[in-house]
Structure formats: C-alpha cells, structure tokens
Amino acid sequence: MLDTTDTTTPIARIEKLRVEFETKDGTVVGVEDVSFDIAPGETVCVVGESGSGKSVSSLSLMRLIDYGGGDIANGRLLFDRKDGGEVDLAKTDQSLMRTIRGNEIGMIFQEPMTALNPVFTVGRQLTEGLRVHRGMTKAQAEERALELLREVRIPEPERRLAQYPHELSGGMRQRVVIAMAMACKPRLLIADEPTTALDVTIQAEILALMDRLKRETGTAVMFITHDMAVVAQMADRVVVMFRGNKVEEGSVEEIFENPKHPYTQALLAAVPKLGEMTGKDLPEPMKLLGHEDQPIVPITGSDEVLLTVEGLTTRFPVKGGFFRRTVANVHAVEDVSFKINKGQTLSLVGESGCGKSSAGRSILRLVEPLKGKIDLDGTDVMALSPAKLREARREMQMIFQDPFASLNPQIQLADQVAEPIHNYGTHSGSDVMDVVGNLFDRVELPRSFMRRFPHELSGGQRQRIAIARALALNPKLIVADEAVSALDVSVQAQVINLMMELQAELGLSYLFISHDMAVVERVSHNVGVMYLGRIVELGPRRAVFEDPRHPYTRALMKAVPIADPRRRKSEKDLNFKPIPSPIHPLDYKVEPSQYDEVSPGHFVLTTDSGY
Amino acid sequence: ERGSDGEVKIIYWQAPSILNPFLSGGTKDVESASMIIEPLARYNEKGELVPWLVDEVPTVGNGGVSADLTTITWKISSGIKWSDGSDFTSADVKFTYDYCTHPEGGCAQLTKFENVESVDTPDANTVVVKFAGPTPNPYGPFVGGESPILQAAQFANCLGAAASTCTEQNFNPIGTGPFVVDEFKPNDVITMSANPNYRDPAKPAFAKVTFKGGGSAAASGTAVMETGEFDYAWNLQLAPDVIAKMQEGGKGTPVAGFGPLVERIMLNQTNPDPNLPEGERSTAMHPHPFLQEPAVYKAMSMAIDRPLLVEIGYGQAGKVSCNWVPAPAAFASEKLSCDTQDIEGAKAMLDAAGIVDSDGDGVREHNGVPLSILYQTSTNAVRQDFQALIKDWWSQIGIETELRNIEASVFFGGDAGSPDTFQKFYADVEMYANTFNGTDPQAYLGNGLCDKAPRPDTQWQGENISRFCMPEFDALHAELTKTADMAERARIGRELNDMMVENGGMIPLVHRGRLSAHANSLGGVVLNVWDSELWNVADWHRIDG
C-alpha cells in the first residue's frame, strides 16, 4: 500500500475549519480556525487541554459533528479518496459520507466501554461495517473479523466473537474498537484519546499495537491526546491546539525540544516526567511556567507515625445459588500493612482492580474490612461504634477520582463545601460562610464561585472544590483516590502543587492512590506497589523507583511512557501477563505476606503473589 | 309456525347468574328461567290468575279449594312433556316442594311454601297441597314465575347441601317452557333454542334466543331503540328525556306497566343520632326527636311536587301516589291526595305547630332540636335527582337536609356490621322502592308490624324499616290474616295503608311502573308486571316493523 500512494500529497487537508454549535444561549464556537495536513503513513498528534476543540475537529472530519448539533461554518475538509479524486468532506452529503465513514476513514473513541453497543456481540459489531462496505456474506465477514482480532492480538479470538463487550476487559475492548476501525483497511485512522481510560501496561500495549498496525498497513493516523508522554511515543508531527485554535505545529522533536508558543512551553513544563526526581529523597512541587518566583522547597514531614495499618484484609462476598449464600470471595485487599508519618505521603500504585481504592476506603471504613488493625493517631478505627466512627472521620477525609461524579450536580458549591461543617456542627451561623470563603481562598478559587453549580466549572476547579470540602474539617489524613488522574496535565500539575503546598503548610498526611508512576514519583515519600490485593513492594520512593526489586514493579516501570521522543519503547519490550482473577472460593487458603527487607525500610514481597 | 321467525335477542342490563330461581331469587334469574321452566299457574298482565300447566285454576267455587281453605288440588293438563321428552307428572311437583323446603337448601322462595303442611300426589296428574291452617290466599306454591316446577329426575341428587354442587342442573334446567338452554354463560349470555316438545306445536315462533346480560340501562335502551341490535330491553330505569331521545332512534318502542311498586321516603321513627351508643341508635329505645310530629311529616310531604318528580324521573312509567299499596285496584286507597305541592301550606302548618326558626339560621327548631335531616338512598341517577329536588323543597320550608348515597349492594345488603344498610337506617329518612309479589298484599302490609322492626337482637333483620309501631295497626293486620272475603280484605288493606301513611311511617312519592322496550319488529309483547316479563315469550313473533 505504501508504494501505491504518493507520499507528497496529503491524504487529508483541514483548511480554516470553523465549527459552531447552536445552543439555547446562542452560538458556541467549538473550533475557531484550524488548518493542518495529514500525509499518508504519517501520525499526526493533536494535543491540547480539554475543550480545546480536538474532538470537534476530528468529528468534523467524519461529519459526525452534524449529529451532535454542530455546524461546519467555514473551511474545507479535503480528503483524498482511494480512487484518486479529492472531495471536500465539508460539503459532501451524508449518504456519500456513509460510504467513506468506516471504509476510508476509521475512528477509535476514548471510552472503550461505552463505545461498544452493550447488547450486541463483539462479532456482530465487528462484521457490520464489513458487510455494509465490502458486501461480504456473514461467513466471510466473520472470517475477516477473526483475522482482525488476531491482528490486534486478542487471546482466544474465536471465543471473543460470541462474547458481549462487558465480558471483556478494558484493554480487550479497546482492541476490539481498534479492530473495528481497521476492519475495512481505512486510509486514515482517527484515534480520539484511545488510551486515556486504560492502565499504563495496557496503554503501552495499545500504543505499541497501533504503531505496529500503522507501520504494517501504511495508514495515516490522526492521534488525539492530551498526554504529552503518549505524544512523545507516537507522533511524527504534532499539532498543538488551544481554545479552538491551532497555536503550534511541528515535528515531534521540534515541539518537545524547542517549543515556541508559550502555551506549548507551559504545557511541557507541567508534564511530570518519570525519572525527574532521581537522586532526590524528598518530594517537591513542580516548577510551573508563570510560577517561577515561587521557591521550590522539599517537603520533609515528620517522623511521627500517624497511621498504622497492619494485616488489613478486605473481601467482597460473591453470592450465588438458591439461598444466596456466599459462594466465593473477591480478595480485594489481602494482608496489607504500612505506616504513614505525619506530614508525609504514602502512595499506592498498581493497575486497575488491584485493590487500591478498596484499601483506601477500608481505612475510612467506607467498606468494612474483614480483619486487620487500623490505628489513626492512637484511635483504633476498627473497634469504633458507628457513632464514634463518624466522629473519627473528621480526622480522615477522602478525595475521589472523578471530579464530575463526586460533586452533587444539584447543590451550589459553597453548600457542598459547607456540608461537612454542618454535619459536625463545627461552626455555626455566619461563621460557616467565612470558613467556606477561607477554604476557597486556600484552594485558590475565587470566592465568586461560591454560588455556582459544579457543571459550570472545569475539572481542575471541581477537584479543588473536592479538596476544599475535604479540608473543611481540618483532617490529619487525606485519602486521595486517583485525585488527579482525570485532570488535564496543566491542571493536574496545579492540583498536585496545591496538595503539596497544603501538606507543607498544614502538616497533612496523604494516602495517595494512583496508577500514574510519574505523578507518584513526584509526590511521595513512600511508595507501595500493589498487585492482586497485596503490596508487593514497599519502601521509600527513591529506593523503589531507583532500585525496583519485585518483577511486577519492574514491569510496571517499563510500561510507563516517557515524555521524550527520543526514548521510545518498542513492542518487543513489553511482555505482560494478564492479571489473574482475585475471586477465590471460600476454602481458599491465603498465605500471609512475607517481606524481605532489601534496604532500610524497603520491603519486597517474598510470598508468591501470582506474578 | 315453530321456529319460523329465526332469532330473537333479549338484553337485560343485569346478567342472569343462575337459571334456578330457587337458589337466587334475583329478578334477572327468575325471569330468564321463566322461558324454560314454568309454574302450574301464573298471573296475566291484569294480575288475574291464568292456568298454565293445569286445566283450570282451582277455586272454592269449582271445588279445587276446600271450603275450610286448607287444601288446594291442582289437576295437571294431560300431554305435557319435559323438553327431554319425558312426561310431566305430579311427582315433579312434589319434588319441587321437597327441594325448596329442604332445611339445608337455602331456598330463596321458601315463603311460597309457608304454612304448607304437605304436598300429596294421589295420581300422576293430581297435586294436593295441604296447609297448616285456613289460607285465604292458597295461590302461593307453584304459582308465578318465582315458583316453577323442576324436573325430579334431573334434580334428584341436588337436595339440600348438594344444591350448589349441581352446576350442570342449575345452568341447564330441563323445563316445560317454550325454550331449552343451549349454552349458559353465567353473568353473560344464554343461548336457547325452541323446545321441540313444547305443548303447542305452533309455538314458539322463534327458533333461537340470545339472552344477553350486563351493561347499563342506557346502553341496552340504545341497543334496542337506536341501533336496533337487540329486540327487547328490560327495565329501562332512565330519565324520561333520555328515553324520549332514544325513541327518536325509531327502532323500538318503550312499554310500561304498573304493579304495586312504590318509590317512597321512609321516616325513621327512632333516633339515629350517632352520639347514641351502638345498639341503641335507631332502635325503639329512643324515639325520633321530631319525625313523629305530625306537622313535620305532613309538611314534608306537602312540600313535595310529585307530578314534577314523575316528569323528571319516570315519565310514562310513573304516577303520582300517596299510597303504600297503589295496586291492585281493589286495595288502592283513594282517601289521600297529594298531587299538588303546597309550600305555603306546609310552612303554615309548621308555624301553627310552633315549630319555627327561633335562632334565625333558616332552619326551624322543634323543642330546640333543629330540623336537620340526613337523607340517604342507593346510588342511582334518578334517585339522586329526586334527592336534589326534595332537598331544595324542604329547605324552602325550613328543613335542612344532608344527602347521602350508598352503593346499592351495601345499602340493600343485610350486613349487620355495616352502618349503611337500609335496615339499620342510621339516617333520618331514606328513599327506596318496594313492592310485593302476586296480588295479595297481606304479607307486605305486615311490614308495618311492631315486632318486624330491625333491631340488634334480630341482627338488624326485619321488614319494618321505619320502626313504625301502632297497636291499632297490629290488631287490624291480625284481623286481615283471618278474613277470607275478598271485599273485606280489600277494605282492611286500604285502612292499613291509610294508617301507615297518615301516621308518618312513610311518605309515598311515585307509583312506579316498569318500562321495557321492544323492537318495532317484535310482535306479541305483553308487558306483565305481576309475573315474569317474559311470561308469554312463546307468543312472541316477528312482524314487519
């Protein structure tokens, strides 16, 4: 295929694109003025923060924007069709578009779960496009679908065809979506944040897969992401977008090494890069553009132990059978022990489903642990009565991953922040609003936001509201469950800095739960790597990151993409075992966790962890 | 000629649920069954007895009734056959007696056999009924639609407690009537066809009958008079303007007939005050605070414009009446008249009796008790209109009225636990209609006897709804039971009637007739209110309409 195409003429040219949305409050401009080309066999990465118009551009190219209420107000979308003719997609009618969509342009969406129709089998969804565009019979289409599944390296492809999307893991689902997009061998593949929702290891695999497919088929790729590390791994060329406009364009090396536009510079500065902290013992805030004047002070914390967790075990019963008896258990947290010092941060890292959240929630007893000891500053949390527990929760608060879901859409922000104050009656009357106002100041939100509703805020602002709410009771411990994972890089950096600032000022302790190794490296004093409910490696951050001992830790480190286009990883480096199921029958014998102390405070699990 | 006129379709807005009148007593059941099973003699449209399965009606004159009035002898006509071809004999008649009087049978027509000592069958065609004492009216047993003859062979196993297991028999009785049941769908529809063994070879003219039940009077009226889907609709209790409108449809004609049915207001002679303890309320222990006052009940009666009520509610199916027993003619008293409304007269009468509005609220007081009346009746459009009108008139003479209407199944049900039955009469006045079967009102007049008043120790059962109690009345009624002479009986009857009305037992309103409608193409319909409406269905035939 490569040789048949003339590499000099671009396959798609976006010229002066402008997209508008008619809403009740008038016209909203989704994309103001964007032009760029995509050459055959090339990967163009479009980066920019949330809402900058990345998706709108791509949907315009597919003319799917029409169904979302958008209108291409200006510009041309020139696409070089296979038979040579160049068409302006902006003016094509929908029936012709249908023959292009899925056939000559394929698209991969961000959310693998919702992108697939939950009620049809994978096989049916894969073959649909083939039968429409290629006129294949059912049998032929199924054969081709099987071939596709093999190409994307899904284990047991025959079985998958008859399965429903929810029966596949996130990684597999995304492979199916990729297979679907590739089904008709499109000449242009649009991938809109294809790995954002995935674990690092799976992300690494998917990226490698796309890279390989691109190389094998010569498809041009338009890759949309906000993750600079991914850009560094994938891109040939980069287009940077900012509030509906293209602000910079260039080859990947140019952009990373010599960003011209201040926005690009700021963006790059905000990206935490794995290995940045090498050689430092203590975490320190990031250096952000525009905040250069602030001194970077490492956070020391204290040696006093705040939280001691010993042998924490949490299992969820799986009910079944006629009498709804427990037939098995999900071993979500298994014999986990650690300590957190006052003013310090312990991070738990690991892949989805390894029990990080369950561990965090167990400490607050938002889920009931099966056994174990939790000691918070002298209080035995496990022994508390419900009323006492409620009191004890003043000392420990939680910040959740999804800033969209963790705030009640119906309540004004000030009231949401004031809720814990009301609950515990710590202040009353007009004091409450003063306190809330101070909290807004604390998290650097203007007080004018107090009367607003969550939907009026950006993700980062919302997360700051969540932090303000957690701070309202002056807790000693905050469990931050993926508190920054859903945020844009630039915003993420600000929130991380904010949290570290607060830690330095207030002496807070964090249990920081994350799957992002780079962030964890930045914020933690100590790190615990979790796998299948157990901590496989625990120790000071520097020890764990610079000298990983457990094979799982090593694999994890290897998977993390690095925001440096010169340090790309190849598919060959990756070799992950699928995670076994944490569900075990009732009579399953669990061995206690045994650790080897490889250096002072650095423990490595010696019990068989399944890796 | 039998079966030559095809099919006739009859609609009753109440659906028959059983074809054995001994187990039900409901009019719909009795009348539908009357097409199939027949009595020995029945009443015609004038209320005269006519022989049916016998050659002549036994009387003292022809020797059929013994001079001491204790036996009556029926001679069955020869050649009468059951629809299954077997002979109709006196054994069947005796069986019917045994069937109904079985102590566990729960027979609805037991009163028909009251006083009967024995039924003998000297031969296959003779039935001798012996009474315990002299019975001036010996035409209870085996006379009229309520007392037809069942076939002994068919019902032999259905005596007593077994009665309700005989579904097949109760739904498909074998009879001597003009039709036989093809299929009975309870509470829905009966299909019948001509009885091949009917005694008159030329009858019935129709080969098939569809007897549909259910719906509303309005819908069945429409079906006969407007859409012409049915030939005969029973008992159209509808406002006259509605009937008139239907008649404009041009497909059918309403017919009316008058029996002794009277719509009346019963006046509670006892105190229904809810503050009285349960068990004393509405009993003879506490007389009513003002309803026994002649001025009050007379004024109440005078205030009513009866001709208007007739016009609004019944039209051609109603007549103004001041009598408890308006028919048969011999028993109808002419002493009282009430066909003009006299509001001023009523006011004057109350004023004269010193019952005046002393506190200026528009309501008169009697001994300090305001004339506030709770007026209840069953739910029915015409009755509600009556209530509204009467309330209005009474308010004009200074009597305040609260209206209440009660679902008929509760109102007429005898549930001793319910406060809303007409027998319990937890109200000051109540309106309903009552009548009697046949032409002799003796038992009906007995409804004014003191000891027939419903009270707690009778489980609130009893026919003397207004708790009317006058020793003179009781004495006169006792005399009636001993009198045989027809003229004398009629005189006593009229006197009892007047006594009741004049002493405030009730306020009669309307003498109600029955209004049914038949298609213009249906001939031979003779509306009979003394017996089943379908008494002469054998004579019905198709005419060009």
Next chain:
Amino acid sequence: MTEPVASSPAPIEALKDIEPSKPPRSQWKDVWDQLRKHKGAVFGMGFLVFITLAVLIGPYIYTVDPQKLDIRNKDFRPIYTAIWDGDSKVGWNKPLGSDQLGRDNLAQLIAGGRASMAVGWAAMLLSLVIGTFIGVVAGYFKRLDGPLMRLTDLFLSLPILPLLLVAVTLFRQPLRANFGPEGGMFILIVTIIAITSWMPTARIVRGDVLAIKEREFVLAARSIGTTPGRIIGRHLLPNVLSPIMVSAALGLATAIITESALSFLGVGFPSDFPTWGKMLADAVVRMEEFPERVLLPGIAISLTVLSVNYLGDGLRDALDPRIRGR
C-alpha cells in the same frame, strides 16, 4: 514550521482556568428564567393559574349557587349554540346552559373544579409523598428493599372498591363528625386514591435511587459524615426529581379520573356536590342532545392534566442546574 500566533497569550493566562463569564445570580431567578423559556411550561402555568383563580375567585364573581335548582329553566343550551341554531333554548342568565334539574352549568363547573382540583392535587401530592418515601427507602436501605417491594405488589393487587367500602364503613362517621360530610369524604377519597396509586412512583424512584446511590458523590457525602437522612434529603431526592415530576403529571390525571369513577359508583361525595368527573359521568347518557355537558368538564380535566404535564416538563429542566446552565 511554527508561526507564533499574533495574539499569543501570556503563559500565566494560558494555564489559568476560564472563569464562568456570566455573573452569578440567585438560584430561583435562574430557575424562573429557564422556566420562562419553555413555551409549554408557560402555557401550562398560565392555564393552571387561570383555572385555579377561576375556581377560587370564580364563585365571588359569578355568584350563582351551583346547587340551586331552577326547574323551569332546565336543559338550557350554552349561549353560543344560538349562533348556529336560532331555536335553541338559551338564556344570558345561563351562559353555559343548565342541566336536567336547571342547575347552572357554569356555576357547577366552577364548583366542580374546586372539588376536582383539590382532590386531584391533594391525592397526587399524598401519593407522591408515599411513593417517593417507599421508593427511596427501598432503594437506599438494601435490607428493606425486598419487603417493601412485596408490599408494593400487595397494594397493586388490592381491589380499590372493597377497600373504599371498608374505609367508608370504618372511618366515615368519625371523619364526618370532625370535618363535616364533605370534608370527611374529601379526606377519605384523597387517602384512598393516594394509597392505591403510589406504587408506580415507588417503583420508578427506587430504580433511580439504586443507580444514584452508586454515584461517587453519595460515597463522598458518607465520607464527610453526612447522615443517611441527609444523604437522602440533600443528595438523592433532588436527583430523582425528574421521574417524580412525570409521576406528578400522570398522578393528577389519575386522581381526577379516579375520583370521578368513584362518584360514578356512588362512593364519593354527596350526590349534590358537583365535581368535574361526576358532571361528566352524569352527562354521558345525554351526550347526543347536550354535548357541552360532557365536553366542558372533559376539556377542563384534559387541559388541567395537560398543563401539569407541560409545567412538569419545564420545571424538570429548570430545576436541573446542568440543563439550566446551557
């Protein structure tokens, strides 16, 4: 390759969050503004206000007694029939005609509206309260879910008529003693309609609560020490408002119609106490001659229900800050 964009934003600005452009306003003013934009809601509200005022103030303006019989002037046609039928019996003193006893139709319509609206609203609100309560409790407290849903089944299979008869037997006397014949019956009818019609609401609310309970903000509320009662009140209820609104519109219709069916069966208000449903039921037999007697109350019921439905639609949108913001 890169041309610096002319209006290049300063780095600080580049990373700063965009503040909402519009100044904050009071919540209720917002709700009101949003509501005003919804055409259906405006119509609905307008009609409801009109009909409510009509039934409340109407009797003071149009002072004819609805129960007053005027037998000589019975069966008048509405005044407008004179337009096409010069011979029809009309009179200015009876603008909408009179019934078979000469009662004034307009006065009855007004008085009937009072009763119907009162019954409809009261029964609908009561049934919503019961339904929402049961639904929320069943959805939120897992242990009560089974029993409460079985209870719902029980009520679904209860026949309304015997229930009403029982209630009338047991409670009419005490209620009549305390609230008068009409007030007592009102309470009885409202209660019966409510307790036989809350089940669909309960089912729908339960389903929604089950879903919302899993959202993170409920967990967050728990972690900041919010008590179950407040979680339900502050976090769950406002979020199940939209199914409740839908139930409300349908509930009002059902209540008005059920009331009329009850008076049809004779277990409702005293017979001389007009309600829309009863006027309609009574007039059905004379539908051909006097169509207005069915149409007027029929249209009144339909329009009321329709307006509540539209108003509910509008309110649902207006009360949801996400939609309101757009």
Next chain:
Amino acid sequence: MLSFATRRLVLSVPTLLFISFVIFMLLQLAPGDPMAQVPLTVPAEVKQKMREALGVGEPALVQYWKWLVQMAWIEPKVFIDWLTRDSWLLGWLPDTALYQGELRVISWQTRSPVMDIVIQRIPQTLWVVGVAYVVAILIALPIGIYSAYKQYSVFDQAGTFVTMIGFSVPPFFTGPLLIVIFAVIAQDTWWLPVLPSIYDTTHEVTNWSSFKYQLQQMVLPVMVLALQITAQLSRYMRASTLDNLNQDYVRTARAKGLSEKIVVLSHVVRNSMIPVVTVIALGIPSIFGGAIITENVFKVNGIGQLLITALFANDLPMVMTLTFIFAVLIVLFNLIADILYGVLDPRIRYD
C-alpha cells in the same frame, strides 16, 4: 438465571399467602351481603337460611382456610385433570383423574365453580384487552421512537399533545362517544362505518365473514383501550430512546458508516427496548384484570366485568379468587420482567 428464577418463585409463595390473607380479611371487613340482590320481597329469615347454605356465617379464619385448600390444592387437581383429558395440548396423556368430587371454590351468585367461569371469560378478555394491548404497543413504539429521533419537532409536540389527551380522558367518556358516532350517527350517514355497540360473546369465528364481524365488534373497545395504553407507552419509549440516542455507541455505529435506519432501528431501539419491555411485561397482568369500565361500556363480558358484578353482588369467593389470580399474575410478571431484563441486557446476570 434458573436458580434466580426458582428462588424468586419459591419466595413468592409466602408473599402470595400473605397477600391472599390480607385481601381476604379486607373483603371480610367490607360491608355487603350476598343477599343484596335478592328482592326485598324475600323475608329476612329466608335470606338468613340462604346465607347459611352458602357458609357465610362461619368464622373468617375457617372460611379462609377452606378457600385456601380449595384454591391451592383442589383446583390444581381439577386443572391437571382438564389438561390431560380435554386440552389439545396434553390430551394424549392418560387421564389423571385426581379430582374426586371434593368441594371446589363455588361462586355465591351462580353456585358453580369459580374457575369454570373464569376460564369461560378469559377468551373474551384476551381478545379485546389483549388485542388492544398489542395494537397499542404497535402504535406506541414507532411514535415514541420517532418523537425522540425528531425531538421538539412538530410531530413530537403533536404526539405529546395527543398522548396526553389520550391519557386524560376517561374511557367512560370515550366509550359512549364512540358508540354515538359509530353505532348511532353512523346509521344515518354513508361515510361512517356502522359498528356494533354490544359485543357478542357467543360469536364464533368460522369463516371470513364471521372473522370480519369479530373484527368489527372489537374495533370500538380496542380503540378506547388502545388510546390509553398508547399514551403511556409512547412516553416511555420516547424517554428511553432519547437516553440512548446520546450514547457513545451510537456515534461508533455512525462512524462505521451504517445507515441511519440501522443505527436507529437496530442499535438504538434494541437498547431502548430494555426498560420498555419490562414496562410492557409489568402491564400484562392488567390485561387479565380486564378493563372494568370499557368492558362494561361495550358489554364485553370479560374478567373485568365478572369482577365488578361479583363485587356488587358481594360474591366473595369470586372476588377473592379473581383478586388472587390477579395478585399471582402481578408477582409472576414482576419476576418475568426481571428475567426479561436479564435476557435483553447481557450486562445483567443474576447470580
């Protein structure tokens, strides 16, 4: 799934027992007397005798126990006998002859077994109410889907308006109205079809013309009923479709180049049907419950009409049995709705 179903079935037994007990006690409490329809001319003593013959006077618990035994033990035997003797389905099996003439549940009005009458009534009810339900579904679903697809269009607005009207006019209004139009006025016009106003329950479909007559007599009651059901169902369908039209998978389907027809009719509708199908299933018991008012207006002697006459006649065994059957259906269809949910939505797995 099987274990889920059996578990729920077994659990429903105590529920139903409880429901039946509550209903029984309610009916006992209710005022009324089976003798209410016996004319006033029949004296009280006779009525008392008749009541005794029906067993009315016995203590409530005894009556309940008797009813329960008859309903739960004897009637099933009769049913099995009937199945193996007369039904076309299992008639080839040897006659089981379980029923030995024990006392069955006997109606007080007709003195015949209640179940026989119920069985007799079911066909009418199914024909009319069932067909109305099917017609309503067939109309409501397309309307709902199209209104959602063209949200806020003229069609959508009109649909909302009409369905709300349909919901808010009671059948005792629409029924007589249709009769006046199609049975009375139509007789004098040439352009309106004349339709029967009274349903002939004895009518048998044997050939084309009798089938045509059957259709004719069903038209009016079916129209009245369908109007109401359509109104509600189309609202549900619209809401559900709206929810699904905004889902990501719809975008995916379009991105594959599928035509709008396939996207909407296959992808969206299949998902939107999940909640609607359960709503439909939950509504099925009401088919068996009949439509009391409509059946009454058109004289369709179905279950609803049976119930109402039994209620007015205070025929407790009949009322009790009908309400109980209704309760069984409600519980059963609750279960079926849950199972359907599991079948239609592969994400839901019971167990």
